[in-house]
Amino acid sequence: MILISMFILKTSLLEALIYLAISSKSAVNKQELRSTQTDDAQTCETHCLIDLGDFVEIAPKLLSMVKAQQMAELFGVLADPNRLRLLSALAASQELCVCDLAAALKMSESAVSHQLRLLRTMRLVSYRKAGRNVYYGLADSHIVNLYRSVAEHLDEVEV
Amino acid sequence: MILISMFILKTSLLEALIYLAISSKSAVNKQELRSTQTDDAQTCETHCLIDLGDFVEIAPKLLSMVKAQQMAELFGVLADPNRLRLLSALAASQELCVCDLAAALKMSESAVSHQLRLLRTMRLVSYRKAGRNVYYGLADSHIVNLYRSVAEHLDEVEV
DNA sequence: CAAATATATGAACATTTATTCATAGGTATA
DNA sequence: TATACCTATGAATAAATGTTCATATATTTG
Numbered sequence: 278m279i280l281i282s283m284f285i286l287k288t289s290l291l292e293a294l295i296y297l298a299i300s301s302k303s304a305v306n307k308q309e310l311r312s313t314q315t316d317d318a319q320t321c322e323t324h325c326l327i328d329l330g331d332f333v334e335i336a337p338k339l340l341s342m343v344k345a346q347q348m349a350e351l352f353g354v355l356a357d358p359n360r361l362r363l364l365s366a367l368a369a370s371q372e373l374c375v376c377d378l379a380a381a382l383k384m385s386e387s388a389v390s391h392q393l394r395l396l397r398t399m400r401l402v403s404y405r406k407a408g409r410n411v412y413y414g415l416a417d418s419h420i421v422n423l424y425r426s427v428a429e430h431l432d433e434v435e436v
Numbered sequence: 437m438i439l440i441s442m443f444i445l446k447t448s449l450l451e452a453l454i455y456l457a458i459s460s461k462s463a464v465n466k467q468e469l470r471s472t473q474t475d476d477a478q479t480c481e482t483h484c485l486i487d488l489g490d491f492v493e494i495a496p497k498l499l500s501m502v503k504a505q506q507m508a509e510l511f512g513v514l515a516d517p518n519r520l521r522l523l524s525a526l527a528a529s530q531e532l533c534v535c536d537l538a539a540a541l542k543m544s545e546s547a548v549s550h551q552l553r554l555l556r557t558m559r560l561v562s563y564r565k566a567g568r569n570v571y572y573g574l575a576d577s578h579i580v581n582l583y584r585s586v587a588e589h590l591d592e593v594e595v
Numbered sequence: 596c597a598a599a600t601a602t603a604t605g606a607a608c609a610t611t612t613a614t615t616c617a618t619a620g621g622t623a624t625a
Numbered sequence: 626t627a628t629a630c631c632t633a634t635g636a637a638t639a640a641a642t643g644t645t646c647a648t649a650t651a652t653t654t655g
Contacts, residue, residue: 325532325533325535325536325569325571325601334528334529335525335528335529335532335540336540338524338525338527338528339521339524339525339528339540339541340517340520340521340524342517342521345517345518345520345521345524346517348514348517348520349514349515349516349517349519349520350515352511352512352514352515353511353512353515355507355508355511355515356508356509356511356512356514356515357508357612357613358499358501358504358505358507358508359504359613359614360508361499361504361507361508362498362499362501362504365497365498365499365504366494366497366498368497369493369494369497369498370493370494373484373494374484374631374632375631375632375633376484376630376631376632377484381494381495381498382498384614385614385615385616386631386632387614387615387616387632387633387634388613388614388615389632390632390633390634391613391614391633391634392613393632393633394633394634406632408622408623408631409621409622409623409630409631409632410484410622410630410631410632411631411632411633412484484631516642516643518643518644533601533602534601534602534603535600535601535602543644544644544645544646545601545602546602546603546604546644546645546646547643547644547645548602549601549602549603549604550603550604550643550644551643552602552603553603553604565602567601567652567653568600568601568602568651568652568653569600569601569602569652570601570602570603
């Protein structure tokens, strides 16, 4: 079971999803992790753990605040229907301009632009300016692959 | 490339993430997908697509509103740091009660209870009542597996 | 039975998020 | 150069989200 998921991760595109999560601004992580580890404040009198020693063991396995925040942000990008649809459009075509994306998704051009800015900030989309048009595409990023995997499978199952 | 991701999906836990996304309330999908296909409203005069025919081709590949919404909700569960930390705590131990979770994560018991309710609604956690305590654990869900994949890899990389 | 404990929940509040609206910047075309 | 077009962006508005606070329910213990 563990072996399987390890293997999957090695080959999978999910891999760098995680990479992204920790590579960006993880300078504070270590320090923060430690504090979470040692501090076992308790609000209730009687602990429910079968073995109280477990409490100490669990602490170091907890996601640190910083990591949790980063993972949450990552998943958060994919937690909006319109962003997913934007990605689906970009996955369907090589490049698309704001105007076409807006038309295809029936969103306002402003809304599209705003969301693209977010995706651009997260480095999920590529940006190419040509004349007065700006062409967006999927960046060579792993979240994109995650999305693709999910979307492909979605199609597969639906058929 | 496609082959690879197909294989991954077959074995992967991501698989049913998607399953979940479409299996629940996808009755409206077909109808909705069609409308998205045929309707190519255009807000801009000059399309940026190299080939205008692409526009028609892209439409059917777009995520439908319903699907996008379902996928977004799915990812949304994992888009909160405290929920991720709750999951990490439950992953570290077999079962934990509300009170211990609150203590371990330094959250109020109320906040924990609220979040657990959400996780319970999404069937991500198991619920076992014993006396006046309630023990929560990770359910055998695919979203949980997605989380696990990500979290495991996170550990791996950090070391 | 009364008091204490563990959990759940509704309401209020604060924060975040996504859209729209108005406007500005930059580019092509007349 | 003036005008039209595409995109970007700040501000405002609306909606969703998460926490706290107060309270309710249920169970155990004195």
